[in-house]
Amino acid sequence: MANSRMLKGWRRYRSVPIIYRIGAAFVLGSLAGLTIGEPMLALQPLGDLFVRLLSMIVVPIVIFTLLMGVRHLTPSSLGRVGGQVVGLYVVTSAIAVGIGLAVANAINPGQGLTLVEAEIDTQQTPSFTEVFLGIVPENPINAMASGDILAVLFFVLVFGLALAMLQEESENARVQNGVETFFDVAEAGSEALFKIVWGIMEYGVLGVFVLMAAVFAEAGISALSTFALLAATLILGVALHISIVYLGAIIALLTQQSPISFLAGIKEAMVTALSIASSSATLPISMSNAEDNLRVDEGIYGFSLPLGATINMDGTGMYQGIVAVFAANLVGVSLTLTEQITVVTIAVLASIGTAGVPSAGLILLTLVLTQLGLPLEVVGFIAGIDPLLDRLRTMTNVTGDLAVTTLVAHWNGAVDFDDGVWASSESGPAGVPGDD
Ligand code: ASP
Numbered sequence: 001m002a003n004s005r006m007l008k009g010w011r012r013y014r015s016v017p018i019i020y021r022i023g024a025a026f027v028l029g030s031l032a033g034l035t036i037g038e039p040m041l042a043l044q045p046l047g048d049l050f051v052r053l054l055s056m057i058v059v060p061i062v063i064f065t066l067l068m069g070v071r072h073l074t075p076s077s078l079g080r081v082g083g084q085v086v087g088l089y090v091v092t093s094a095i096a097v098g099i100g101l102a103v104a105n106a107i108n109p110g111q112g113l114t115l116v117e118a119e120i121d122t123q124q125t126p127s128f129t130e131v132f133l134g135i136v137p138e139n140p141i142n143a144m145a146s147g148d149i150l151a152v153l154f155f156v157l158v159f160g161l162a163l164a165m166l167q168e169e170s171e172n173a174r175v176q177n178g179v180e181t182f183f184d185v186a187e188a189g190s191e192a193l194f195k196i197v198w199g200i201m202e203y204g205v206l207g208v209f210v211l212m213a214a215v216f217a218e219a220g221i222s223a224l225s226t227f228a229l230l231a232a233t234l235i236l237g238v239a240l241h242i243s244i245v246y247l248g249a250i251i252a253l254l255t256q257q258s259p260i261s262f263l264a265g266i267k268e269a270m271v272t273a274l275s276i277a278s279s280s281a282t283l284p285i286s287m288s289n290a291e292d293n294l295r296v297d298e299g300i301y302g303f304s305l306p307l308g309a310t311i312n313m314d315g316t317g318m319y320q321g322i323v324a325v326f327a328a329n330l331v332g333v334s335l336t337l338t339e340q341i342t343v344v345t346i347a348v349l350a351s352i353g354t355a356g357v358p359s360a361g362l363i364l365l366t367l368v369l370t371q372l373g374l375p376l377e378v379v380g381f382i383a384g385i386d387p388l389l390d391r392l393r394t395m396t397n398v399t400g401d402l403a404v405t406t407l408v409a410h411w412n413g414a415v416d417f418d419d420g421v422w423a424s425s426e427s428g429p430a431g432v433p434g435d436d
Helices: 002-015 018-036 038-070 075-107 128-134 140-145 149-169 173-226 228-254 259-276 279-292 298-311 314-330 337-352 360-372 377-381 386-411
Strands: none
Touching (some): 038 259, 038 298, 075 149, 075 228, 075 314, 075 386, 149 173, 149 298, 173 228, 173 259, 173 279, 228 259, 228 314, 228 386, 259 279, 259 386, 279 298, 279 386, 314 360, 314 377, 314 386, 360 377
């Protein structure tokens, strides 16, 4: 009896679309963190488990999905798609930094605050030659083992293209079969991993609750009130960038689709990014949203999303611009136009060379501030609020990857706008794919 009641309760719980459950966990977790405070930190391992589960499947999902997508690509079509993806990533990032600077100049965060000495943990940002050479793995297995996404992408692309060429050219039936098997394994593997993604999301309800509780318990109201203006500047910048550039220009104007449908299609990825502050670990969810909801071909998203998680960081770039103005205000100087242009250049280039992991943007700041001759202590000063701001940056980064992916897929006839979230007038497919 009790058993059947429990089963019924569980069924009813599961019949609520996962995104609503995660959304509720997000809000309740944040409230629990603010009200209960420190004791919530004890639950942190339960939240870390969620991030670990997602991280566990990043490398395999990138490999399988890309391999499966490369099947229908030729080097020239890959070159075209690659050029469009990278071009759009750079342009949108530059616009984001510009918006960040404009909003910061208008709001002027940092005025009236006094810089307190704080410890800074500077880290060496890799040089551009290092980043460039790093794309080619010395040992592909090592790259996979260490989760070096750019290097994995490079190897899998080259290998996949060679397989596809072999399939066209070889007259040996065994080789033909072998190639076919590779692609079939990749297809089955990626489908299996997408199933795992949804299992992880089920756990994510608890994971997100705990992560949000921990972050608010740690940062708390005091950080929020001290840095309210800084946070407000970022929130405004992010809102403008998402609505003007992604929803307005990319989705409504260039892709001619409904921004609401787009948002409905990527909501799981956005909430996950907000909860875990890592675009790399959000990759499995972004890929799954691109596949199931946005109906983009894996030939495009299998390449553009992992690449975006590493090189495209509009939110992070924008943050560099905002903090540059913030730091200048703290010490009572103002940035010249040339300095602002320097910020755009460094922020775009530096965000390319940094992986999408928590606090990456904070480390990048040391580079931007050094270039401008502004005090590095600012980094330590704002470190308390960074875990909160990081989430907004990450959400913007992930949204940008998905917007650019949709546009490039549209340009290349690789998205089905009659299906998935585009076809339904409501807020997208309810529930979990494969749910019963
Ligand atoms: N956490 C961000 C990301 O993963 C990077 C940042 O710190 O801005 O995209």
